Amino acid sequence: MLAIHSAIGGFSDRWIAYCEKQDIPYKKVNCYDTNIVQKLHDCDALMWHHNHALPQDVLIAKQLLFSLEQAGKVVFPDFNTAWYFDDKLGQKYFFEAFELPAAKTHVFYSKKDAKDWLKTATYPMVFKLRRGAGSRNVRLVKNKNQARAIIKKSFGQGFRQYDAWGGIKENWRKLKLSKARPIDLIKAIAHLWVPITLEKAIGRERGYVYFQEFIPDNDFDIRVIVINKKAFAIKRSVRKNDFRASGSGFIQYEKHHFDDSIILTSFEIAKKIKTQCIAFDYVVKGKEHLILEVSYGFSKYGYDDCPGYWDEKLKWHEGPFNPYGWMVEDVISKITERKNNM
Ligand SMILES: Nc1ncnc2c1ncn2[C@@H]1O[C@H](COP(=O)(O)OP(=O)(O)O)[C@@H](O)[C@H]1O
Ligand SMILES: [Mg+2]
Numbered sequence: 001m002l003a004i005h006s007a008i009g010g011f012s013d014r015w016i017a018y019c020e021k022q023d024i025p026y027k028k029v030n031c032y033d034t035n036i037v038q039k040l041h042d043c044d045a046l047m048w049h050h051n052h053a054l055p056q057d058v059l060i061a062k063q064l065l066f067s068l069e070q071a072g073k074v075v076f077p078d079f080n081t082a083w084y085f086d087d088k089l090g091q092k093y094f095f096e097a098f099e100l101p102a103a104k105t106h107v108f109y110s111k112k113d114a115k116d117w118l119k120t121a122t123y124p125m126v127f128k129l130r131r132g133a134g135s136r137n138v139r140l141v142k143n144k145n146q147a148r149a150i151i152k153k154s155f156g157q158g159f160r161q162y163d164a165w166g167g168i169k170e171n172w173r174k175l176k177l178s179k180a181r182p183i184d185l186i187k188a189i190a191h192l193w194v195p196i197t198l199e200k201a202i203g204r205e206r207g208y209v210y211f212q213e214f215i216p217d218n219d220f221d222i223r224v225i226v227i228n229k230k231a232f233a234i235k236r237s238v239r240k241n242d243f244r245a246s247g248s249g250f251i252q253y254e255k256h257h258f259d260d261s262i263i264l265t266s267f268e269i270a271k272k273i274k275t276q277c278i279a280f281d282y283v284v285k286g287k288e289h290l291i292l293e294v295s296y297g298f299s300k301y302g303y304d305d306c307p308g309y310w311d312e313k314l315k316w317h318e319g320p321f322n323p324y325g326w327m328v329e330d331v332i333s334k335i336t337e338r339k340n341n342m
Pocket of ligand 2: 293
């Protein structure tokens with residue numbers, strides 16, 4: 001029996017639809033219930049698509065999942081899949097420890113160390129906050145004065161989780177493209193004063209500063225997702241007069257955009273780090289693909305138009321596919337593996 005935390009907008013409705021179709025026994029659970037562990041006694045696994053923007057999830061999802069995993073239950077996402085989720089600080093060390101091809105990242109925990117390093121910095125470079133998606137907390141730093149101001153703020157008042165001016169700009173851009181409603185723009189303006197719920201729960205980002213080498217001449221990024229030995233990909237173009245692709249909404253799906261080498265690299269890394277599900281964001285530097293960030297969660301609608309997927313032998317399978325079913329199958333095979341080993 002699978003337990004599924006059912007939530008609006010995430011993977012859970014697709015997991016449930018797959019279980020219904022395949023006659024896989026499941027029950028819906030509420031992971032915020034204080035008796036959740038007790039309620040899972042009759043279940044072999046828990047699946048929870050926790051969300052980086054929901055304060056409750058940020059507060060407790062990883063801790064609940066990892067506790068259950070340590071105690072012997074199968075979970076999705078497990079530790080290898082989720083510990084670095086929405087944590088670009090953690091990912092710096094993760095990429096370095098595994099010697100993954102990634103953009104060079106410099107992180108400092110004091111004003112002095114950051115300022116000392118600035119003496120050797122080259123511009124432009126990229127400033128990021130630890131959390132955030134859709135390019136929200138990613139900025140270009142054009143010169144030393146901008147870098148100094150960022151350092152001052154990082155070790156002073158800190159940064160809001162929600163960049164209100166960036167939000168207004170983004171909603172105005174989307175409104176012009178008919179991808180946002182006027183009310184979205186009004187809400188974004190209100191967030192100049194009204195904090196988003198995540199900010200109320202976890203406060204501001206401060207006490208560190210993150211700079212990354214800027215990889216020039218990329219008018220797109222490539223996202224490859226690997227789940228249960230299968231991969232699919234999208235190419236996202238940058239916004240007009242901007243270097244940031246994530247969240248732009250300009251997506252290309254055709255197979256010819258993706259070299260075999262980027263798919264192969266993604267398979268190799270996914271295997272090495274033993275993840276259940278991983279999305280790699282890559283940009284190109286010379287002949288190399290460099291990872292910018294990784295994440296287990298993604299917005300499902302952006303991938304429904306993928307025309308096919310690759311298997312581990314890089315064979316292309318044309319036609320519709322169900323990555324959410326792959327997640328369920330992966331969990332079921334882990335349950336079977338565990339039962340066989342008992
Ligand atoms: N170091 C970099 N060099 C060039 N472009 C970058 C760099 N870092 C980020 N970008 C661009 O900004 C976008 C957002 O960055 P990313 O680190 O993936 O953050 P997010 O979590 O918001 O997706 C990327 O899709 C890419 O287009
Ligand atoms: Mg990204």
